Amino acid sequence: MNWISKMFSSSLGQKLIMAITGLFLITFLIVHCTLNSLIFLNDGGVTFNAGAQFMATNPLIRIVEVVLFIGLILHVAKALVLTLNNNKSRPVKYASYDGKANSKWYSRSMGILGSLLLIFLVIHLSHFWIGTKAAQFNGTILSHNTYLELKEVFESPLNVLIYLLGVISLGYHLMHGFQSAFQTLGINHKKYTPFIKSFGNVFSILISFIFAMMPIAMHFDIIK
């Protein structure tokens, strides 16, 4: 089994972990975004709460939650290792550096965007996930009203601002990350790469837009 450890300690193997966990986290975003979009039904959170309760009680989802956290930790840990190594590979920096001449700013800022996302995630989990976890342990999950929590959190303009910044970081992180993951997997061909790139851009903008609409709609009472 030496070949496995050899592969995953090489730069290419570590990047493979980044790509696979990245795409896995994207599938989570799709589920998360779809479920949260139930608030747009504007039915006082009845359907949304039913969905949230399903997610909080279904045993399969509980297992996937653990896998999700492992994926997230791997993605962050590998990013940290690779970034530190990349910084070491250029000890003397350039006096003049014209990055915009050859690449997009967000493709060069994945570390910063990812760090912003991580900070956002800690705030986000403290807002919602911890409450749900506590309810799970106390056995009060069936009466737990996540929709009410949403309303309370998004009453604060500061929270709305934090969520918008988080969502913007997410959008740019995905714009590069989506197509970059396919390139790392070795999927690059003139037949489908243009599609992957444009699909990635549309997906990133769309999912960020839908996420951004949630705090805005709640704050301005568009959703009762």
Add this chain to the structure above:
Amino acid sequence: MSGNMNINLKVWRQKNGKSQGKLVDYKVENVSPDMSFLEMFDVLNDRLINEGKDEPIAFDHDCREGICGSCSMYINGRPHGPNQGVTTCQLHMRSFKDNDTIVVEPWRSAAFPVIKDLATNRSAFDRIIASGGFISINTGNAQDANNLPIPKGDADDSFAAAACIGCGACVAACKNSSAMLFVSAKVSQLALLPQGAPERATRVLNMVAQMDAEGFGSCTNTGACEAECPKQISLTNIARLNREYYKATLFSSEG
């Protein structure tokens, strides 16, 4: 002559690999727009030698035809300067304006240590090639050209990858100073041809291992290398390198 320019240079001067370097200002007057960038340095060096105060500026150059991969100046924040698809020797002063200030630095990478001024040691690339960038061939009479059928598309892709001159602009441009574009070109040019098949798996495994050992960074797919490559080597080669690497690891008995 009319149309000649005055250029303000800020050039990285460093005595040797151990000493600290710094940017030094030079004013070069009466520069013809038809001069190449390197010829402008020749003029400046001529002056420095005649004045006898300062040592001439060390920089790499050989063919001055854009094919050898020796010249390696990082000009105003970009390897080989502002133009696409050219090396520093094929960059001409008409690409600049009168009284422009131009910052000239060496390639910056832990794997390319500075020897002196603008000259860096790029033997790391040679060691990567030695680790697998070759094929075993039969000696004796040359085979008939059509003995080995090769699809036209593969031959074209292989030839496009083989255009890499190993100058290191990809490393210089990359924010991680990754050598992926170079290694991917060298793996691709052989992986696409039947002659490259016998060493296919060992080649990619050894070359990637050597690339990592040399201290190059990893690829974050920004595409800066492709944009700055004087031979316009395509990013599809990097995807092929990834595929070749996974295939060799998972499906060959090597590694």
